[in-house]
Amino acid sequence: MEKECGLKVKLFYPNVFNKIENLETDKDKLYIFISQSGTTKLVYENLIKAKKLGCNTLSITSSKETPISKESMYFIDMGCKNEEYRYRTIGFSMTVVVCWLLGMYLSSKNNCNELFKVADSLSKIIDDTLEWYQNNKFELMKRNIAFFTGANSLWPISSEADIKFMEMIPYITKTYELEEFMHGPQNVFDNSHIFFVLVKSGVDTEKSIAMAKFLKSEIGNCYLIGNEVIDKKDFNIENCCGLFYELQYICFFQVVAFMLANDRGRDLKVGLNTSISKYLQKSL
Template identity: 25%
Template structure:
């Protein structure tokens, strides 16, 4: 697909094949980075990045900790750069920048090198500045994804980070061959659903379009394994519709934000299976009855299917990879709602913003 003909929705659908391609070519993609890992003594890992890169790190954090049995810290680059206390050694810093030009991620990698840490740059682009600021690199091999809200980038980065950890763990005998294959199969089972989830999301959107196009304030609430889907989904909708969209972890929302909910507030809930699901439904019911605002639940709970506001789909609900499926309805919402609002989210609101702000290195 040429740059002139691409569309955000097409890239959502391509995420499935992108992950399958990454798995198929994992040896070629990860070989140098895995060799580099074993050339160092690594007892902890920092994953640094902004926006989608940060959210992907959060999505992969728990499973990498489980697989490698070492602390994994996910931080914004400037938090890492400005942190006064950092461990003395035995640390790997993975800096993620899909465009390969993030000034803050480059600064974080420079700080890591000053500390004598091992450094890996992960990017979807070739021959970009970030590659000069790390000792090794990993390609996020998702294929083309031109300017606009990134979708393949998020899902492809999670898959790449998880496969990197699996390769290391297998060589260290921390997992068996069967466990390795089980994790890979779980990733593929989850991401193989993406086109079908997107199709269901389009139908859900069309059923609720006349209500959703009236919204000018959206709050997204989630919890547990879908915290990263919450943050990434919020960012996608915000980038596309370009009005007030905020996301909150559910307990954080309950500590004050609830005061601001009125009948003009639209709330979307990520209802993944887990220990907090019933608590979330209770909160949704409260707002419907006592505040009269608009509420929409994204879930696999068939008990919610009677309300057309809700998107009910047979999600896999994998403990580690649920964020890769629950993010899709928000990616679709971002594209469809912005289109109906007359906004072309494929086009940046200011193509020169990063040059003006110095947030990209050229």
């Protein structure tokens, strides 16, 4: 958003934002609070904190009737409606879309044609992913630990893929930015793990491919995901867009996580270890 729309953007995790003592209250600053359910306790508390200080606040949730949206100065509907499953996929994708569209609106940029291209590409990505999954299902089903890595803007996509695999299948997962992945984590790598390396032309491409080659040759099960491939085990995202490519990459991982969960007999409409709510309050 900073690069394409020319806006200054700061990102805070809710627990970090909660510790900030002196919020900037300038009228040219907008605080955006994102919660699909609109009931995330810490996000709500942060919104109230900013509101009391007179900050401009905007919420992005699944409904204008949620506690968070009702307290914010402005509201944008995430557009995900009520998802069928507990573990969200549409909500993440729509959050990406809404944030990009908001950036375009505030900067008077118009890249909607790029968004339409991505939307048109997703059906093929889903079909290709299902075929890829059947070809690699045996190795995926044998393992329950996965590492994800990507450089720069691919790192947040890796993190979301990590969460989906942990929530849905569930796997034990861990994500590292590519540079960090090279220093220390390799000490634990072995053939009982699965490795997903995200790659995109122009985003530390050579380093990403080199890491994938090392993992394939020296360790074991590694899959390169993106618009560069080494062998038939990799997944090629054809016609990778310059903007909104996050939706193309995460689509692959959402489908694979769903298929693995289904083949392992996981009911995605039922939560696991839900008794945690007796000890910790996550929602209002």
